[in-house]
Amino acid sequence: MNLNNPETFKALFKRAAERKGSVRALEVLLGKKILGKKLLDDTAAQQYVAELSDDRILAAFTKQIFKSGFVWRVVENKWPDFEEHFFNFNIEKMLMMPEEMLERKAADPKIIRNYNKVKTIKANAQMMFDITMDKNISFAQFINDWPSEDIIGLWAYLKKHGQRLGGNTGPYALRLLGKDTFILSSDVEAYLRAQQIIDGGLQSKKSLTAIQAHFNKLKTES
Template sequence: MRSLEDILAISVGRKGSVEAIFEGFAPSKTPAELAAQPDDRWLSAMTRAIFNAGFNWKVVESMWPGFEAAFEGFAPGRCSMMDDTWFDALVTNKAIVRHGPKIRAVQENAVFIREVADSHGGFGTFVAGWDVTEFAGLLAHLKSNGTRLGGTTGQYFLRSMGVDGFILSRDVVARLIAEGVIDKPPTSKGAMTAVQTAFSEWHRTSGRSLKEISRILATSTG
């Protein structure tokens, strides 16, 4: 496995400069900023990532005001109590994407968020306290305890909220394979452990955030 500086040199050779690599790059939020975000915004972002998965993101974006209205601002307490009447109205509501299982996931994830918030003083506080060197563990937790949050869905959800972490895009995976970290897209616990180990090592030796490392890996191939 090459050093991050060596991979950065590959990226610079492809993109022309470090500035080009990080064009439009926004830093991750601080733990205090993460903890300050209310639970309804976490449920909103979680839902948006779920509806984006396998669908046209621009369509979801254009319809998002309708989602916010239909789900009553994504208040976890309200959404966790979704009854059949509300569910039936949602699956026929043309202001949103009418996908029954994803709509049901809102209720189930509202329950998940409430449970976490009750034990940690807020979902944001829970996420903010997670060790960055164990990001893969946070993804596994979301997958196991939430609904429809596996694959890259959980990764995009956390990134959208400003959490420092990686996204295993096709380009990032290609670099990880080239570096011998994995031999195919990671789906097993063992493969994700290998990915986390590599990112943690690059983080330790370079001082760069996981998000920065993810960008460097992506631009070295894509």
Template sequence: MRSFDDLFAISAERKGGTDALEAQLAKPKSAAELARIPEDRWLAQFTKGVFQAGFNWQVIENKWDGFEAAFHGFDVDRCAFMHDEDMDRLMSNTDIVRNGPKIRTVLENAHFIQSLREDGGAGKVLGGWASTD
């Protein structure tokens, strides 16, 4: 497997040099910026990452409005209390990708985000995570 440095060098060459490549890369948010991100956006981003894994990313992007509607804007408390009837409704919703195990992760991740409230919330905990860990 190629090292990161090798891949970076190849990418820089293709993009017109190191500076040109760096200009195209997203800049990480500060811990303070991450702490201000609301819980629903954390759950939405977790969900997008789960659904993009193993799928064509463009399919998820094209259906994203359907995901937002189906999961009620990713309201953490509402998603944390999904029950079997909700799962049945979601499994028949053609506005989203109907993958049962991936849908269930929304419930599980909502519980995870709720558990982070004790420590200041998802933004504070994840934003304060050591970059070396």
């Protein structure tokens, strides 16, 4: 690895601006709406996440789980039926749902019929409920309070205690919710390898630690 001379934020921004035609063009692009919400500064973003209701977090987790390995457009088109079938992802109602009802709902053609993914709704609702009981805060506040400088720690928590929230599923859901997180897309991975920030498996602890350190450095420089 070469952690001594990775590209600086200034150099990266300059290169991106040249590729997009100008600094102004890049700033306009960065200011566009992402996932239906405009980019927020750190303070506003934290307030936004903290004020979310936990049902919206469970909905975001579930949507990304169903999008994984599937056509996103189909998931979006069927999403109103998901909301109706699963009580708008109300945590308490999901926890009280018997397995027989869950199986019936999973077989309904109005939603995407994948019982293994449907089961994650109740399991992830339980994870969220356990946090609220243990820490006496909402799960939204739990996410909000987790430092972005250790976002890989939150990824690891969701992967360990939730269901099907590993890989990029958890990070995509967090991004959807407004949490400050990077995404390890194929382009990002290619960049990290070109800069010799990582040279092993993308999801290894060694690589994730190096990636987190690099993004922390870029954030400090920006």
